[in-house]
Amino acid sequence: MTDRPSSDWDVRSDEVQRNPLAAHDRLRESHGVARSEVLHTSVFRHADVLAVVQDHARFSSVVSAHVAVPNGMDPPEHTSYRRLIEPYFAPDRVAAMRPLYQRLAHELLAHTRQVHARQPFDFIAGCALPYAARTQCAFLGWPLALEGVLCDWIARHHAAVFAQDRARLAQLGLAFEALIGRMLDERDASASGPPRDATEALLRERVEGQPLARAAIASILRNWTVGEIGTIAASLGILADWLARHGELQQQLRAQPALQAEAIEEILRLHGPLAVNRRVARCPVQLGGHEFGAGERVTVHWGAANRDPRVFEAPEEFRFGRDHARSLLYGAGIHVCPGAPLARAQLGLWLQALLGATTHFRLAQPAQPPQYARYPAMGFERLPLVLDWA
Numbered sequence: 001m002t003d004r005p006s007s008d009w010d011v012r013s014d015e016v017q018r019n020p021l022a023a024h025d026r027l028r029e030s031h032g033v034a035r036s037e038v039l040h041t042s043v044f045r046h047a048d049v050l051a052v053v054q055d056h057a058r059f060s061s062v063v064s065a066h067v068a069v070p071n072g073m074d075p076p077e078h079t080s081y082r083r084l085i086e087p088y089f090a091p092d093r094v095a096a097m098r099p100l101y102q103r104l105a106h107e108l109l110a111h112t113r114q115v116h117a118r119q120p121f122d123f124i125a126g127c128a129l130p131y132a133a134r135t136q137c138a139f140l141g142w143p144l145a146l147e148g149v150l151c152d153w154i155a156r157h158h159a160a161v162f163a164q165d166r167a168r169l170a171q172l173g174l175a176f177e178a179l180i181g182r183m184l185d186e187r188d189a190s191a192s193g194p195p196r197d198a199t200e201a202l203l204r205e206r207v208e209g210q211p212l213a214r215a216a217i218a219s220i221l222r223n224w225t226v227g228e229i230g231t232i233a234a235s236l237g238i239l240a241d242w243l244a245r246h247g248e249l250q251q252q253l254r255a256q257p258a259l260q261a262e263a264i265e266e267i268l269r270l271h272g273p274l275a276v277n278r279r280v281a282r283c284p285v286q287l288g289g290h291e292f293g294a295g296e297r298v299t300v301h302w303g304a305a306n307r308d309p310r311v312f313e314a315p316e317e318f319r320f321g322r323d324h325a326r327s328l329l330y331g332a333g334i335h336v337c338p339g340a341p342l343a344r345a346q347l348g349l350w351l352q353a354l355l356g357a358t359t360h361f362r363l364a365q366p367a368q369p370p371q372y373a374r375y376p377a378m379g380f381e382r383l384p385l386v387l388d389w390a
């Protein structure tokens with residue numbers, strides 16, 4: 001080990017909260033690999049993040065005693081569960097969700113127009129969270145009315161993670177298990193007749209010939225709901241903020257809808273919606289000038305890696321024509337996001353609807369400046385916008 005201070009930074013410091021992107025950029029350039037109490041050993045550079053996540057033989061995903069299917073698993077266990085969940089994101093399943101997502105986007109925008117007209121409103125509470133929660137509920141066949149419960153749970157969970165309050169996290173875990181228990185009890189686990197929704201389909205799954213354990217189903221559902229609502233909502237906020245600041249791009253995307261999908265990938269490369277994922281070194285590893293010890297906890301920072309000038313020229317500039325195959329927005333390696341096609345549909349249909357329903361939108365600042373979200377969330381806590389309706 002090198003003779004370095006035990007902590008190089010603090011994800012909860014004022015500096016990081018003021019501007020997480022700038023703080024992570026600085027750490028990527030000054031340290032590459034940095035240590036902290038909350039996030040242990042953080043890896044910020046693109047090459048190092050890729051090296052960690054592609055090397056599941058030396059960096060394990062089993063980072064906690066809690067069941068996490070399949071994100072907290074290594075092969076061969078991971079392989080069986082991954083095979084089970086991938087069909088849920090197959091092209092036909094995603095295509096089947098599109099009309100519903102489109103309807104949810106249009107209804108939410110119509111409601112927003114009625115309530116706020118041309119007055120400033122918080123886009124995160126008013127649009128991003130409701131749309132993210134409703135589309136995830138729709139995917140699972142859960143009542144859309146659960147939106148409030150899910151968003152409230154996420155807010156409490158983020159606060160408890162920020163405070164590192166383990167007792168509170170345990171309570172929240174139990175509360176969520178109870179909700180999932182209700183969703184499962186309402187469904188039929190027997191194999192007769194087609195499952196009525198994705199949740200019932202999960203109940204009937206088998207892995208290695210055995211019915212899926214209740215804890216495994218609960219873990220999958222937790223990941224697909226509260227795990228992803230936060231990332232989708234953060235993405236919606238990031239897209240809205242960038243376009244609100246860049247009126248010309250906004251108009252270009254209205255005039256040329258075919259560019260919208262690439263613009264989404266590029267804006268989310270510039271400002272990552274998912275902060276980190278974790279690994280643990282299984283054995284001593286030399287990487288990025290750091291000697292990882294066996295058992296050392298590792299955090300990969302997707303957003304910082306995606307702004308690495310070693311990979312993306314002028315990384316802080318929006319550019320069409322970049323090689324997004326190198327973007328780590330949806331991860332890499334065996335845990336690469338299986339939900340990416342669904343996420344792209346959710347985000348793409350929303351943006352199309354938003355651009356179609358408005359002639360222009362802008363930040364409500366300087367009167368009401370945006371406020372960055374704090375760890376563990378990314379994107380914005382508050383994003384006051386003014387929408388000019390079409």
Ligand code: HEM
Nearest residue numbers: 070071224228231235277329330331334335337338339343
């Ligand atoms: C913009 C939205 C999203 C982003 C940026 C994103 C990003 C990621 C990333 C970076 C990983 C890799 C994690 C790791 O290596 O530890 C991942 C894994 C995963 N994502 Fe997503 N995700 C998004 C949306 C979704 C959605 C909508 C779903 C499902 C409904 C989903 C389901 C999953 C699952 C199940 C895994 C774990 C896969 C495995 O361990 O094999 N994601 N996601």
